[in-house]
Amino acid sequence: xxxxxxxxxxxxxxxxxxxxxxxxxxxxxxxxxxxxxxxxxxxxxxxxxxxxxxxxxxxxxxxxxxxxxxxxxxxxxxxxxxxxxxxxxxxxxxxxxxxxxxxxxxxxxxxxxxxxxxxxxxxxxxxxxxxxxxxxxxxxxxxxxxxxxxxxxxxxxxxxxxxxxxxxxxxxxxxxxxxxxxxxxxxxxxxxxxxxxxxxxxxxxxxxxxxxxxxxxxxxxxxxxxxxxxxxxxxxxxxxxxxxxxxxxxxxxxxxxxxxxxxxxxxxxxxxxx
Amino acid sequence: xxxxxxxxxxxxxxxxxxxxxxxxxxxxxxxxxxxxxxxxxxxxxxxxxxxxxxxxxxxxxxxxxxxxxxxxxxxxxxxxxxxxxxxxxxxxxxxxxxxxxxxxxxxxxxxxxxxxxxxxxxxxxxxxxxxxxxxxxxxxxxxxxxxxxxxxxxxxxxxxxxxxxxxxxxxxxxxxxxxxxxxxxxxxxxxxxxxxxxxxxxxxxxxxxxxxxxxxxxxxxxxxxxxxxxxxxxxxxxxxxxxxxxxxxxxxxxxxxxxxxxxxxxxxxxxxxxxxxxxxxxxxxxxxxxxxx
Numbered sequence: 001x002x003x004x005x006x007x008x009x010x011x012x013x014x015x016x017x018x019x020x021x022x023x024x025x026x027x028x029x030x031x032x033x034x035x036x037x038x039x040x041x042x043x044x045x046x047x048x049x050x051x052x053x054x055x056x057x058x059x060x061x062x063x064x065x066x067x068x069x070x071x072x073x074x075x076x077x078x079x080x081x082x083x084x085x086x087x088x089x090x091x092x093x094x095x096x097x098x099x100x101x102x103x104x105x106x107x108x109x110x111x112x113x114x115x116x117x118x119x120x121x122x123x124x125x126x127x128x129x130x131x132x133x134x135x136x137x138x139x140x141x142x143x144x145x146x147x148x149x150x151x152x153x154x155x156x157x158x159x160x161x162x163x164x165x166x167x168x169x170x171x172x173x174x175x176x177x178x179x180x181x182x183x184x185x186x187x188x189x190x191x192x193x194x195x196x197x198x199x200x201x202x203x204x205x206x207x208x209x210x211x212x213x214x215x216x217x218x219x220x221x222x223x224x225x226x227x228x229x230x231x232x233x234x235x236x237x238x239x240x241x242x243x244x245x246x247x248x249x250x251x252x253x254x255x256x257x258x259x260x261x262x263x264x265x266x267x268x269x270x271x272x273x274x
Numbered sequence: 275x276x277x278x279x280x281x282x283x284x285x286x287x288x289x290x291x292x293x294x295x296x297x298x299x300x301x302x303x304x305x306x307x308x309x310x311x312x313x314x315x316x317x318x319x320x321x322x323x324x325x326x327x328x329x330x331x332x333x334x335x336x337x338x339x340x341x342x343x344x345x346x347x348x349x350x351x352x353x354x355x356x357x358x359x360x361x362x363x364x365x366x367x368x369x370x371x372x373x374x375x376x377x378x379x380x381x382x383x384x385x386x387x388x389x390x391x392x393x394x395x396x397x398x399x400x401x402x403x404x405x406x407x408x409x410x411x412x413x414x415x416x417x418x419x420x421x422x423x424x425x426x427x428x429x430x431x432x433x434x435x436x437x438x439x440x441x442x443x444x445x446x447x448x449x450x451x452x453x454x455x456x457x458x459x460x461x462x463x464x465x466x467x468x469x470x471x472x473x474x475x476x477x478x479x480x481x482x483x484x485x486x487x488x489x490x491x492x493x494x495x496x497x498x499x500x501x502x503x504x505x506x507x508x509x510x511x512x513x514x515x516x517x518x519x520x521x522x523x524x525x526x527x528x529x530x531x532x533x534x535x536x537x538x539x540x541x542x543x544x545x546x547x548x549x550x551x552x553x554x555x556x557x558x559x560x561x562x563x564x565x566x567x
Contacts (some may be wrong), residue, residue, distance in 0.1 A: 007371075011382060014368060018386050019444070024411060025400040032294045040418075042410045044536050089295035098285040102293065111525045113500075114550065117523045118543045121313060121536050122306030145302040148295055177287055206393040213531055224395040228514060231399065238403055245396035256391045260384065 010172055029053070029242035036238040052243035054221035063110065064244055065216065067226035071205055072251075074222055077144035080152050083193060085144070090155035091181050096165070106154075112149040117211060124213050138214045143204040151196050157187060158192030191262045196258045202252050223248045288341040296298040306545075326537070333541035343542070346525040347549075353441060353512075353521055355506040362497055365452025370486075372453075373460040383457075390450035396417035401443055405429040429516075436518035443515060444505065452497045459493045460486070499554065506550055522546055 028036050029052055031045040056064040085183040092098075093105055097237075101225050123142060162185060171177075189193065208224040215221055218229065227244055230236055316326040337343050372383060382435050388394050389397065406429075413426030427435040466483045476484065509523030520528075526546065530539035 007376070010371065011376070014371070015382060015385055018389060021397065021400045021404060022388060024404055025396070027434075028400075029405065035407045039409055041409055041414045043411075067316065076364075083297070088291040092288040092291035096288040097286040098288040100286070102295070108299070111299060111501050113554070114547065115506045117526060118547055119303065119306045120527065121307045121530050121540045121543060124530070125300065125309065125313070125536070126306060142302065144338075145298050146299060152295060180487045202391070202393075206395070208395060208514065209527075224393065227399070228394050231402075239398045242403070245399045249392045249396040251390055252393060253388070256387075257384065261567065 015053075025242050025245055029246055030241055031239055033237050033239055038139075049239075052237070052239040053247075055240050056244050056247065061245075062240065063221075063226065063228070067221050067223045068218060068247070070136065071222040074139050074143065075117045075201045075204040078204045079145065079197050080139045081140075082144045082147045082200045083155075083197050086148060086151035086155050086196065087181070087186065087193070089148075090159055091185060093152065094156045094159040095164075108149045108152055109257045113151060116146070120213060123210070127214060134212065134216045135214075135265065136220050137207075139207070139211055139220075141213070142210050143207060146207075147200040147203050148212075149175060151200055154196045156191070156201065158196075158209060160186050191259075195259045195264055197254045198252075201273075203253060205252055208258075290394060307462075310540050310547075313537055314544050316537045318536035318540070329537070334453040334545075337538060337541050337545065343388045343525070344518070347522045348524050349437070349520060350506060350522045352520075353437070353444075353508070354502055356441045357444040357448065357502045357505045358498060360441070361449040361501060362452045362494070364445060365454075365458050365497070366451070366494075367462055369456035372457055385498060386453060389447050389452045394447075394510050394514060395503070397447065398511070399513060401439070402430070405439060407431075409427045422485055427484075431518065433518045436516040440512050440515055440519050440521075444508070447511070448501065448505075451501070455493050455497050460492050463489045502553060503550060504551065507546060 028045055030050070032047055032049055032051075033040070035042060035046060055061045060063055093101060093108075127133055127138045127142070130138075132141070165186055166188075167180055172181050175183060177200045203223075206224065207222070208228065211222045211225040212228075215225060218226065221229065223244075227241070227248065231241060231246075313326070315328060315330060317329050317332075318326045323514060368386065372379060403412050407426055408430075410426070412429075416422045417424065417426055429439050447481050463485065464560055471481045471485050501511050503561055508521055512519050512521050513524045515526065522542070526539050526542045529535050529542060
């Protein structure tokens, strides 16, 4: 009994430590501006206010909605294209016999391990050389490539779980390879595809590195660069930053929760990066 | 005869299906990797209109004779080591805790993963707020509630405390990755193995050593390898949290985009690439050694 109680206490302590920053984020978002910078910090707001949430959605105060929209455009476009391309690539790698299959697989795995910061200089040159500097397209293209190797590896491992007999049966019924992809593989690995989409979306949604070097004006800013720029401004308000942080986190957390419930797998399926 | 024909038709289809991904990866990863190497021999202005000047090995010589580079390398190695050890150990410990059924286990598991799935930018602001030297809650708890220190350290302005902060942040943020990986593998270990060990009179540590550890070893090596690589070129978390911790990722970024020295930044990334490759090969060797012994 005592052992059981100490186990539960352990779990509760662990959760408190893990969730403490989230608790502070949430509470500060509901505190008045004065209270947020009091020398004697409070755990719960004395006067609850939703003003910060109203402020961030007010374009005259804060271009938050604009950044949110940019983030959605970049993340959705990049993820849809990346998943679309990856489905065909992964199918070829998991089902077709051809020379160089292992080499290509190994090269995707290598690329998956080396990326990001190692390539900022040449990618910056490629993007400005193509005349795409300070356009959303630049970030979309780079996010597609950043997520593609992982998406292919993840989908590859999902496709491996689909019985080959099913495909053979479909072929006997007269479906060709391409139709097999659309009628058999995609529907059967739907949950896998969703989780790969969520992964791609998260990578693009979270990117600060490339957004910070590709965009010069705030017109194209996505949430990470936009919020960081606002934070560097001395006029920022903590409650507003916390409200913005919560709303920024919400789409990925919700998507993640949905994909978690949809699939019995987890983030390490196929080795998600991060 | 039939088999040969089939393979060639597979080959053609494979080529078509793989073409878009291969082209994109060659164009935006393969080519940049090579051009990185090329750029590293040039004095490269940030404005593409200005011509680059070939300077041979000068970028490498400048980097390798600069004390800042070695400082940065040392900080990065220490950061990587502490975060990998911390997040792996904590992840394993929590996974072992969770490897027994209890009420609300599923919800608790989802809550623990929260720090891992939340965007860095959201977490950075709240950490900056919590560790603020004037009104931060951490200083309040440490000073007024627990009396651990009289005067709070200037967390973000002092290199040592800033370093502690980025390490803590990374362990807190990335241990769920190890936790999930370990939990998945722990749940595949048959309880009869533990029962058998118990019959032989094994204590908790002996059970861990003879049953748990061998079973989780492959996952542990993967977690350590990948986490080492990812921490080694960490940029965002550190850069956004403080400007006092110059890990190699930040050093490279600032050389390129604060000092506008693209050639030198390329040289640094080539060096980084070589170090990471060596690291991976070394880890892989170790993996093989362990497997054969």
